[in-house]
Amino acid sequence: xxxxxxxxxxxxxxxxxxxxxxxxxxxxxxxxxxxxxxxxxxxxxxxxxxxxxxxxxxxxxxxxxxxxxxxxxxxxxxxxxxxxxxxxxxxxxxxxxxxxxxxxxxxxxxxxxxxxxxxxxxxxxxxxxxxxxxxxxxxxxxxxxxxxxxxxxxxxxxxxxxxxxxxxxxxxxxxxxxxxxxxxxxxxxxxxxxxxxxxxxxxxxxxxxxxxxxxxxxxxxxxxxxxxxxxxxxxxxxxxxxxxxxxxxxxxxxxxxxxxxxxxxxxxxxxxxxxxxxxxxxxxxxxxxxxxxxxxxxxxxxxxxxxxxxxxxxxxxxxxxxxxxxxxxxxxxxxxxxxxxxxxxxxxxxxxxxxxxxxxxxxxxxxxxxxxxxxxxxxxxxxxxxxxxxxxxxxxxxxxxxxxxxxxxxxxxxxxxxxxx
Amino acid sequence: xxxxxxxxxxxxxxxxxxxxxxxxxxxxxxxxxxxxxxxxxxxxxxxxxxxxxxxxxxxxxxxxxxxxxxxxxxxxxxxxxxxxxxxxxxxxxxxxxxxxxxxxxxxxxxxxxxxxxxxxxxxxxxxxxxxxxxxxxxxxxxxxxxxxxxxxxxxxxxxxxxxxxxxxxxxxxxxxxxxxxxxxxxxxxxxxxxxxxxxxxxxxxxxxxxxxxxxxxxxxxxxxxxxxxxxxxxxxxxxxxxxxxxxxxxxxxxxxxxx
Numbered sequence: 001x002x003x004x005x006x007x008x009x010x011x012x013x014x015x016x017x018x019x020x021x022x023x024x025x026x027x028x029x030x031x032x033x034x035x036x037x038x039x040x041x042x043x044x045x046x047x048x049x050x051x052x053x054x055x056x057x058x059x060x061x062x063x064x065x066x067x068x069x070x071x072x073x074x075x076x077x078x079x080x081x082x083x084x085x086x087x088x089x090x091x092x093x094x095x096x097x098x099x100x101x102x103x104x105x106x107x108x109x110x111x112x113x114x115x116x117x118x119x120x121x122x123x124x125x126x127x128x129x130x131x132x133x134x135x136x137x138x139x140x141x142x143x144x145x146x147x148x149x150x151x152x153x154x155x156x157x158x159x160x161x162x163x164x165x166x167x168x169x170x171x172x173x174x175x176x177x178x179x180x181x182x183x184x185x186x187x188x189x190x191x192x193x194x195x196x197x198x199x200x201x202x203x204x205x206x207x208x209x210x211x212x213x214x215x216x217x218x219x220x221x222x223x224x225x226x227x228x229x230x231x232x233x234x235x236x237x238x239x240x241x242x243x244x245x246x247x248x249x250x251x252x253x254x255x256x257x258x259x260x261x262x263x264x265x266x267x268x269x270x271x272x273x274x275x276x277x278x279x280x281x282x283x284x285x286x287x288x289x290x291x292x293x294x295x296x297x298x299x300x301x302x303x304x305x306x307x308x309x310x311x312x313x314x315x316x317x318x319x320x321x322x323x324x325x326x327x328x329x330x331x332x333x334x335x336x337x338x339x340x341x342x343x344x345x346x347x348x349x350x351x352x353x354x355x356x357x358x359x360x361x362x363x364x365x366x367x368x369x370x371x372x373x374x375x376x377x378x379x380x381x382x383x384x385x386x387x388x389x390x391x392x393x394x395x396x397x398x399x400x401x402x403x404x405x406x407x408x409x410x411x412x413x414x415x416x417x418x419x420x421x
Numbered sequence: 422x423x424x425x426x427x428x429x430x431x432x433x434x435x436x437x438x439x440x441x442x443x444x445x446x447x448x449x450x451x452x453x454x455x456x457x458x459x460x461x462x463x464x465x466x467x468x469x470x471x472x473x474x475x476x477x478x479x480x481x482x483x484x485x486x487x488x489x490x491x492x493x494x495x496x497x498x499x500x501x502x503x504x505x506x507x508x509x510x511x512x513x514x515x516x517x518x519x520x521x522x523x524x525x526x527x528x529x530x531x532x533x534x535x536x537x538x539x540x541x542x543x544x545x546x547x548x549x550x551x552x553x554x555x556x557x558x559x560x561x562x563x564x565x566x567x568x569x570x571x572x573x574x575x576x577x578x579x580x581x582x583x584x585x586x587x588x589x590x591x592x593x594x595x596x597x598x599x600x601x602x603x604x605x606x607x608x609x610x611x612x613x614x615x616x617x618x619x620x621x622x623x624x625x626x627x628x629x630x631x632x633x634x635x636x637x638x639x640x641x642x643x644x645x646x647x648x649x650x651x652x653x654x655x656x657x658x659x660x661x662x663x664x665x666x667x668x669x670x671x672x673x674x675x676x677x678x679x680x
Contacts, residue, residue: 036678078488078561081643088643089650234676242669243680249662256658260651261460264564272565272640273557282600 028214033233034240035220037398041111042218043247044104050248051101052206056199058094066146068192070185073148074274092263098140099266100255102289105133109317114341116329117219123321125212130318132205135198137290137314142195144287148188149271154284156183156191162297165304182277220398223330227397283358291355292348296374298359299367309371316378323378325386333392337385344377448597450571451578453630457637460652463645464638469500471617472635475628476559478615483547483556483606485539489639492533498645499638507533514538552592554605561640563633570633572598577629580608 006027008014017023065084067076080087109129112118118126141159145152160177164170179186217226217233226232234240258266266288270281286294296313300306316323331338351370357363456465473494476486491511494502502510511531516538519526531538540556541547548555557565566572575598583595589603596604610625617623638644673680 036676075488082488082493088641088647092647234678238672239676242665242672246662246665246669249658249665253655253658253662256651256654260647260654263647269565269567269569272561 030235030237032214032236033217033226033229034236035218035226035232035398036234036239037220037222037232038218038240038243039221040243040247041107041114042220043244044108044111046244047104047248047251048101048108049206050251051097051104052199052202055094055097055101056203058090058097059196059199061090062094063196066192068146068189070148070188070275073146073188077147089259092259096255096258096263096266098143099287099289100251100258101136102140104251105136106289109133110345113320113344114331115219115221116223116324116326116331118321119324119329120321121216122213122219125209126321127318128205128209128212130314132202132209133317134314135202135205139195139198139202140287140289142191142198144271145188145191146195147271148275150273150275150279150281151268151271151284153183153275153277154281155286156187158284159286160187162303162307165307167304184277219329221330221332222395222398223328223332224394224396224398228399232398285356288352288356291353292351293355295351295355295367296371298355299364299371313371313374316375320378320382324382326389326391327386328391328394330394333394334385334389335392336389340377340381340385344374347373347377448575448579450568450598451575452571453574453626455570455634455637457634457644460648462648464498465634466501467619467621468631468634469638470502471619471621471628472631472633472638473500473502474617475615475632476635479609479628480559480632481537481540483540483551484559485541485547485556486537486559486639487539488558488560489537490533491531491535491537493642495533496642499642500635504533511535552605556606559636559639563636564640568598570637573636574629574633576604577610577632578625 006024008017008023013023062080065076065080065087067073077091080091082088084090112126112129141155145156160174160183163173163177166173175181177187178184179190264272268285268287285291293310293313297306297310300309326334326337328334331341347370350366351374354363354367354370359367456463456468476484491507494500494507494510495504511533514531514535515528516531516535517526518529521527541550544555563570563573568575576596579596579598581595581597583589583602587595587602589595593603593605594607595602610628612624615623615628621627641647669680
């Protein structure tokens with residue numbers, strides 16, 4: 001997207017840049033043309049980068065004091081909370097940071113859904129994003145096991161047992177995952193290793209995610225392509241940097257509130273009871289950010305089909321660029337899609353709510369209806385909508401408020417604007 | 422479109438409230454003013470010291486406190502006993518140490534660096550002495566119960582005669598705040614059970630409040646630092662946010678677009 005070739009001014013800079021074009025990269029990142037009409041929903045990419053770095057840095061410190069052993073893990077977490085200098089702060093940032101990370105990623109994903117950011121030519125960005133999301137869920141689940149509380153232990157038991165639903169090899173896979181015949185010390189040590197590995201995989205994928213983004217450039221609230229970079233875009237620095245910084249600070253205030261004043265509200269009380277294989281908690285519930293998928297899993301009476309439904313609910317997102325047949329990206333110009341979008345948001349919130357409740361009676365019924373609707377949205381409503389929907393005319397460019405269908409079309413054309421859609 | 426949203430939200434609320442009413446069978450917890458609640462909350466030093474006394478004289482015969490050391494009693498933000506007091510407290514307990522040069526384990530008076538002495542050798546011994554029920558370790562107990570301090574405070578005062586129709590086995594007691602109402606711990610508190618050295622009247626309510634305050638501290642020994650630092654951090658963030666906001670406005674004023 002860069003409009004000009006970059007040459008460093010100093011001789012040393014040029015010498016270095018000819019051998020490793022780091023300065024060209026830095027120049028590309030600061031000059032990167034960004035649509036000037038991005039709203040605050042677009043600031044969550046930066047916020048997510050902050051979340052990832054926070055988790056990695058606090059996680060490194062925690063790993064220096066944590067002991068991955070079934071008999072010692074719980075005590076070592078208490079040691080961090082009590083005796084390590086500011087250990088309580090680092091652990092509460094890490095634990096609440098996971099929730100903040102998911103809060104931000106859900107806003108980021110639903111922003112994409114609203115403005116059609118997953119559509120051509122941004123399918124690869126979207127698919128990498130889905131893989132990052134999957135890895136995030138894995139990392140969060142593995143991390144939740146490490147304190148070796150009751151919910152850690154039983155959550156690990158429930159989730160790993162899902163693999164036993166696979167025909168023929170299921171039981172073998174579960175034994176292999178556990179490293180034994182139940183969740184025990186070998187499970188804990190391998191979970192710790194994987195929990196340490198995954199964030200770096202995510203980091204690598206984030207680089208690809210941003211790289212893939214920088215090829216076509218950002219989508220924007222109007223959802224049309226950039227016509228004239230000089231008119232429609234601003235350089236990333238300082239315009240977007242300061243705006244992202246402002247949004248990040250707002251986010252950090254919310255984050256700080258959780259860390260300092262209600263650090264345990266998002267966790268489950270049972271996780272302050274040391275793991276006990278002989279006592280099953282009354283209700284085994286995952287962390288809030290996994291609840292919608294937990295609800296889908298439990299809404300299917302058959303174990304294998306339940307697992308398939310849960311996995312499909314995530315993987316179906318990867319097919320979204322092809323399930324959504326509409327050529328118009330932004331929901332702003334899709335009156336019907338906009339309604340279905342908000343129904344989907346409500347549907348996912350309902351799934352999250354019933355996921356926290358016991359799977360019986362009315363809750364189970366609601367979970368089933370909501371699960372059915374979830375799939376209906378992606379498999380039926382979206383493909384059909386693309387053909388049936390009467391969309392509102394889109395503007396010709398970001399800066400010019402003239403609509404493609406308007407009578408001023410001829411005038412607009414004279415102004416060198418190009419009709420995109 | 423707005424109507425559709427309104428209707429769907431209405432449905433969510435109606436269904437949600439129905440679901441909540443189903444869950445509202447449990448007894449409401451007793452309420453009291455906790456000095457440590459809120460962004461400026463601090464522990465009541467005297468209450469912590471009294472609470473320690475209740476724990477030692479009443480609870481500690483069955484409940485361990487395994488993540489706490491005697492030195493913690495001196496730390497700021499806690500009961501803040503003087504070092505001499507804490508040393509005397511530690512020395513009043515016998516601690517198993519060793520092996521010595523002859524390979525023998527031996528008993529010695531406790532030191533500040535020792536962890537709180539456990540009432541039982543191990544979990545099995547604790548169960549054997551308590552009719553099969555394991556008295557949970559109390560260090561993080563308030564964080565390990567859904568209702569937190571309100572739950573513990575209520576439970577200690579929640580013993581009642583069982584309602585007609587409920588028969589209790591031997592060694593099982595009725596408590597209206599306990600999950601399932603059946604508890605293996607008998608009522609422990611009675612008026613005047615301990616004699617507070619500061620002259621406070623040791624009512625059941627007073628002792629329940631003091632010991633719960635103490636348990637909140639054992640679970641969150643850095644609560645006061647956390648509250649203080651949180652206030653500073655958030656004020657700092659707000660000031661920085663305002664400054665960045667105006668810088669942003671200034672920078673974006675170079676172009677026509679609104680930010």
